[in-house]
Amino acid sequence: MSDEAKAAGKAAEKAAEKVADKPVEAQVSEPETVATPAIVVDEPDAEKKTEEKPAESPAKAEEDDDEFSISGSISGSLPEPRTKTLAVLAGGVLALDVLTKVVSVAFLEGADPIKLFGGVLYLTFVRNPGAAFGLAEGQTWILALIALGVAGFILWIARNLRSQGWAVGLGLVLGGAVGNLADRLFREPGPMRGHVVDFLSLFDPYGQVWPVFNVADMAIVGGGATIIVLALMRHDYDGTVHKEEPALVVESDGAAEPK
Known part of the structure; x- marks a missing residue:
């Protein structure tokens, strides 16, 4: 083989090595550039989300008040006998x-x-x-x-x-x-x-x-x-009053609503 052919083969091998090395560098460098802001930026947000308490809705707060009033009436003293x-x-x-x-x-x-x-x-x-x-x-x-x-x-x-x-x-x-x-x-x-x-x-x-x-x-x-x-009138001698619960009407879609 002549010297010119050998030189041309070596040049082709070097060019192929450069083309093959470029994707590898991109694959190595890209995760580093993306992972770095994910660690620095997203981690404080996750901590904030865990530390922040979700605000209660007005309906939930009203239910809590009702539960407190009911428990208070049960634990409180009964009226004096008549x-x-x-x-x-x-x-x-x-x-x-x-x-x-x-x-x-x-x-x-x-x-x-x-x-x-x-x-x-x-x-x-x-x-x-x-x-x-x-x-x-x-x-x-x-x-x-x-x-x-x-x-x-x-x-x-x-x-x-x-x-x-x-x-x-x-x-x-x-x-x-x-x-x-x-x-x-x-x-x-x-x-x-x-x-x-x-x-x-x-x-x-x-x-x-x-x-x-x-x-x-x-x-x-x-x-x-x-x-x-x-x-x-459903009034008992011990002072309790029994109230009827509203009847539930089941609609065609399966949802139940008070009558």
């Missing part, structure tokens, strides 16, 4: 019932009925061997046992009585039950068989339109009506 209201009302009904019966025995027994308010109300005198409004005649001893049971039950739940409305209703029932029970225990013809004194009649002097009744009967009916209304 035993004072119960006792005062029951005692007042009992005192008024006994007083009116004593007056009725003294002034109405054996006398003619007294007409009041144009015949709307009559003061008359009846000895009732039955229940309120003349019901269950001849079952005096059973009614006395029922009255004892009602009074005992009311006194038993009074320790947890924290509803003012229930205290009023139960106080009326308790006073009326004890008032009629006293007649059955202490009036003629004997204990557990005594007849209850009734002296109020509506629209007729002898109870032909409405049975003859007394103050205790009115208290029992009024207290019972109060308790029924409170029960329908």
